[in-house]
Amino acid sequence: MLSSRHDVGPARCAALAPGLAPGADIVTKDLDPPPDAPSYDYIVLGAGTAGSVLASRLSESGTRSVLVLERGSYLADVVGRIPLLSNARAFQARYATHVRTTPQPGLGGRTSTVQVGRQVGGSSAVNATLYTRGCHADFDSWGIPGYTGSDLEPFFKRSQAHSHELRTERADVYGYEGPWATRDMPQLFGFSKPFVEAAGALGVPTSDYGMSERGMMATGAFFLQTSQTANGSRHHAGMAYLPSNVLKARQNLTLCVESCVEKVQIEGPNDDNKAHKATGVWFSSKGKVYYARSDNVILSSGAIFSPCILQRSGLGSPQVFEPLRIPVKVALPGVGAHFKDHLAVPLHFRGPMRDSCMPMVLPATALPTLIRQAWNYFIHGKGWFTTPGTLETVAYLSTEQIQLMDDGDTGSRLRVQGTDPHKDVPDIEISFEAFWAAEDMPRFHGLGGSHGVMAALVYLVKPRSVGHVHIKAPDPSVLPEVEPNSLQEEDDVRRLVLAIRLAMTLIKHMREQLAYDIGPACVPGWDDSKGGWKDGLAKRGGDEFDFVDPQAIAEKDIVEHIRKWGFGVQHMASTCAMGTDGDAAVEPGSLMVKGVEGLRVCDVSVMPEVLSCHPQAAAIAIAEKLAADIESSE
Ligand SMILES: Cc1cc2nc3c(=O)[nH]c(=O)nc-3n(C[C@H](O)[C@H](O)[C@H](O)COP(=O)(O)OP(=O)(O)OC[C@H]3O[C@@H](n4cnc5c(N)ncnc54)[C@H](O)[C@@H]3O)c2cc1C
Structure with a gap:
């Protein structure tokens, strides 16, 4: 926790609104703000990934007063810097807000958990630290002037301080002077090279860390980059943009932690002003209610909570909040609509124990493994503790x-053809990791001894199924309804089936052609209860773990596997999408909420469509761009 200067206190933060309780009191009534409330040039709601960038950039020149309100704490502990261990914090309620989705018929009626980092740095403080930029064509497909790949590329570079261990600098592609540290993957598990080689053999272009000549990400197979310093420390947006020296030095920047935004004050239209206008923010901290004034409010509370704050402020679909007695200010059907997330389906395998992180959880090996990895991490800045959730290749x-x-007798018949790395928008990601991709770490047949668990994750990164986020009560402590509608579109299932067959073809190639010692543990067609392929599936070779032809696996078995094991991967986006059509919540370019002056949204929720890539770098680039646009317009 920072010194009290950055905690809530009426002197620097906001006037107390006496006698009011957080929740319904504030949200359902049109209250007059306290007359003595302090005023700021800008108020940023959420010091997460995008919010940290905005708070820092807008206060940089010293000419604007900026208040940033964050529901979580300011943490600067050692564990928070260790990539693998801080990623595990995503599962702990102290560091992340967890929202159970509604039961998903497309996932066999299961619910899944949406995680939102809750601390300065937001989700970038608990994420896996993968750094991917997204393809030019992906941004171009949004059709928003100012947000094409070429438009955003300078902001990716502006944010970045990249370090290469083994390669020479490429100033045309990477940024080296920005506040946010990124680096090439510091270590590789034994499966990473065969994985990329097998992808190449199947026709997937391979590339140098996935960066195209034009500076953005290319379609293809590659080793990943991470948001870490050169010595292996996680570098999240809070560390990069709001380090304690910046907070201490800037008298014009006030960070209030453990402060939950209740709603934005919306006034008008009236004689003075023809439009609705944001004039301040109600927030609560430790059971008390505060108010701060501003004509410029920026919502950066992420894909789940930005739409909730708008709905509590009377902006959104009236059917959602009128029944909750929240006064309607502007009807905006796009607020909370168009929820999209990537859906991943794990395929579990048994592979060499040396390439699996399983020893870290086996009673006999856990302690020596942790000591060895801790040594490797603290002395060399390498090893398992630096891995982005053990996922290094994609x-x-x-x-x-x-x-x-028709591949003759090899049996591996699926191929990727005609890829143009600079023009395609991928709809599938296949990655590989050294651990279970299931929370309960099931005991699959074939694990133990010299073989540990590993998993290929097959992600649908351009889902057609659309969900929503709706508040269920005026009280912000009541979590919203998150309805992903996973796999409601048949085409999503069809594409996943095809991608799973391709992924199994790739893994089969690793075993048969590259002699990588990998076999099935939990994949479609494999009957784990008997430790063998289902009846009727003829495998090649005589070993128990040899593969069958992925084309021979029944579609119904693959669909069953998808519904049983699929999960959302925390890349939620598009719930306050910018655009010109009637459903869009936010004006393209300016990021102003439609019909409301002085209120913007800037985080992953403004993306018109979920990107194919892991989105933290894009969240940062979009915030860098808005800050630059404001700077040049004032
Ligand atoms: C477990 C996990 C792993 C991930 N792995 C990766 C990865 O490896 N690579 C990658 O690129 N992306 C990854 N992502 C996704 C990526 O981190 C997010 O998409 C991105 O960080 C979102 O940025 P944001 O600014 O939109 O929101 P966030 O960073 O989530 O920020 C929102 C902030 O708003 C605050 N807030 C919310 N409501 C309120 C309120 N009422 N009052 C005050 N404050 C509020 C929150 O506490 C939070 O700090 C991962 C995400 C998770 C959760």
Whole structure:
């Protein structure tokens, strides 16, 4: 926790609104703000990934007063810097807000948990630290002037301080002077090179850390980059943009932690002003209610909570909040609509124990493994503790380019054809990791001894199914309804089936052609109860763990596997999408909420469509761009 100067206190923060309780009192009534409330040039709601950038950049020149309100704490502890361990904090309620989705018929009626980092740095403080920029064509497909790949590229570079361990600098592609540390993957598990090689053999272009000549990400297979310093410390947006020296030095910047935004004060239209206008923010801290004034409010509370704050402020679909007695200010059907997330389906395998992080949880090996890895981390800045959730390698591709080929007798017949790394928008990601991709760490047949668990994750990164986020009560402590509508579109299931067949073809190639010692543990067609392929599936070779032809696996078995194991991967976006059509909540370019002056949204929720990539770098680039746009317009 920072010194009290950055905690709530009427002197620097806001006037207390006496006698009011957080929740319904504030949200359902049109209250007059306290007359003595302090005023700021800008108020940023949420010091998460995008909010940290905005608070820092807008206060940089010293000419604007900026208040930033964050529901979580300011943490600067050692564990928070260790990438693998701080990623595990995403599962702990102290560091992340967890919202159970509604039961998903597309996932066999299961619910899943949406995680939102709750501390300065937001989700970038608990995420896996993967750094991917997204393809030019992905941004171009939004069709928003100012937000094409070429428009955003300078802001990716502006944010970045990249370090290469083994390669020479490429100033045309990477940024080296920005506040946010990123680096090439510091270590590689034994499966990473065969994975990329097998992807290449199947026709997926391979590239140098996935960066295209034009500076953005290319479609293809590559080793990943991470948001870490050169010595292996997580570098989240709070560390990069709001380090304690910045907070101490800037008298014009006030950070209030453990402060929950209740609603934005919306006034008008009236004789003075023809439009609705944001004039301040109600927030609560430790059971008390505060108010701060501003004509410029920026919502950066993420894809789940930015729409909730708008709905509590009377902005959104009236059917959602009128029944909760929240006065309607502007009807905006796009607020909370168009929820999208990537959906991942794990395929579990048994592979060499040396390439699996399983020893970290086996009673006999846990302690020596942790000591060895801690040594490697603290002395060399390397090893398992630096891995982004043990995921180091990835292949991005488009299902439109997966072709069924006649490959003679190899049995591996799916191929990727005709990829243009600079033009395609991938709809599938396949990654590989050294651990279970299931929270309860099931005991699959074939694990133990010299073989540990590993998993390929097959992600649908351009889902057609659309969900929503709706508040359920005026009280912000009541979590919203998150309805992802996972796999409601048949085409989503079809593309996942195809991608899973391709992923299994790739893994089979690793075993058969590259002699990587990998076998099935929990994949479609494999019957774990008997430790063998289902009846009727003929495998090649005589070993128990040899693969069958992925084309021979029944579609119904693959669909069953998808519904049983699929989960959302915390890349939620688009719930306050910018755009020109009637459903869009936010004006393209200016990021102003439609019909309301002085109120903007700037975080992943403004993305018109979820990107194919891991989104933290894009959240930062979009915030860098808005800060630069404000700077140049004032
Ligand atoms: C477990 C996990 C792993 C991930 N892995 C990766 C990865 O490896 N690479 C990658 O690129 N992306 C990853 N992501 C996604 C990425 O981190 C997010 O998409 C991105 O950080 C979102 O940024 P944001 O600014 O939109 O929101 P956030 O960073 O979530 O910020 C929102 C902030 O608003 C605050 N807030 C919310 N409501 C209120 C309120 N009422 N009052 C005050 N404050 C409030 C929150 O506490 C939070 O700090 C991961 C996400 C998670 C959760």
